[in-house]
Amino acid sequence: MQPQVRSAPEVEWARRLLAGDASAFTPFVESFQQRIFQYTWLMCGHREDAEEVSQDTLLKVFESFDKLQDPEKVKAWVFRIAKNYCLMKRRKSVFAPERELSLDELLPSSGGEARPIQVPDDAELPDEQVLRSELSGELERALRELPEIYRSAVLLRDVEGLSTAEAAEVLDVNEDTVKQRLHRGRLALRKSLAGYLEVAK
């Protein structure tokens, strides 16, 4: 075998599973179980649905493992299955209503935009770890407020690290649509996190 660029761990596990290597089973399952759970949890907002979707997805993945042609594409393949289960499960109107975000409403307003976080003058600045975990909580809230088409783009591209092409495959849209949704989603998140982003270094 010729030396090559190191693949993502899940690609490596998929390759080993295709070759019958049982030692790749647990890391593969654990990694995807948590990631699908998180994706579904943020897309549908029901814990029990998220648990079920991650199990159903993994079952479907293993049942059709012989159909995985290219291990490099395992992430997009798994998330596409997860997305479809997610759609089947989804109950209506859990989080943000469906609507288009216009670029115009995402522009920074001239009169200062952030609701700044409250740090009393004489207080020490919050330490980085506290700020990080607070920021992560705020991000979760902000993600939920995003209309679904933008939320799924941000989750797949930024949180899960899929490429534009992979996200397009999962979402059944073209790459330009992914880029446009991702951009608006990021802008909306930036806007709602602006106060935190200024303090965080």
Place this chain on the structure above:
Amino acid sequence: MTHRHSHRDPACLEVFARLSEFIDGELPALDCGEIEAHMADCPPCIDFLNSLKKCVAVSKDFRSAADCPPMPPEMEEKLRAAWTAALARRG
């Protein structure tokens, strides 16, 4: 011209629309050059770019506070059996 932080300037708007692709390295070199040239002379756009980059970095690090419960052993057995069957089918 005084550059106010309104981002209503057409040149800023043009940059604004392409910032994600710029951050992701998905723009042709020519477009990157245009954006960089604009940025060199527009501190508000630099601030905006930095806050957007920070926001993307936070998303990349994100992990929900909700944890997936461990998989029941019988489910794991089912998955292993499905995997074995799929490989056997492939031969």
